[in-house]
Amino acid sequence: MSKPSIAMMGFGSVRHTRLRPARNAFAYSTYFLMLPMRSINLHGAGGLARNRAAAISFHDKDHGDGRADSLQWVDDLLKAEGIDDATGEAWLHCYPRVLGYTFKPVSFWYCHRPDGSLRAVVVEVNNTFGERHVYLLDHAKYGHEMTASKVFHVSPFCNVEGQYRFRFMTTPDQDRTVARIDYDDAQGALINTSVSGNLEPLTAQTVRKAIFTYGAMTLGVIARIHWQAIKLFIKRVPFFSKPTPPAVLVTR
16 A cells, blocks of 8 residues: 555455355454554554553554564564565554454554565464464565465364465555455365455544444454354354464464
8 A cells, every 4th residue: 555654444344255064154344444554653643542542442562472563573574584675664454452352353464665565465363262373475466366375273163274365455546445365175165255445544533433333343353253153053064173373473
């Protein structure tokens, strides 16, 4: 993204479709943050409550290794992986804390070169067991499909095998974003997911819109996860025990 580097809020939807052995699909409205972390570090967060209590807030320690500056964590990770030209804006697409509570199934760091072109995407995945893993998509491009082997347990109704297919899209005016993740197991396509939304500047007005339209959204996320698990159990979808998490944090 190369538009003016101000904090944004996205208003849109999450979609999820399981194809087999029993079809299960849902969609729900959501909102999220789209934060230009390099600009925020230099010029402040504007109307965003950062690392302090608020109805809607962002806390650095919710990302990476929990340090006070999550952008530094991303920069260090990229450097350790041999990527030294992602020094342009780093846009973080994530859920906020709502009334102090957060659960972030997935967050995306869009890391750009100084000329504004996309260099890499860092995908942070969290499961409900408090574990985290990172998928690093090198030489990323908007609109192009990228893949990574699945090595991290997310759902007890999916085995740890196969691969993810990622595609990130934005409109020419960069006022809308789409992140799509499809999962293929050993038998082929299994799950299609996406999160999309229209972006608006983060202001007191958009914060009020989020609160009064969506309520305690992050509590709803965890509630929906468990409700969908109950539905899959009733449909007799096979259950897999949680394996030991990967020994290394990053999968390229």
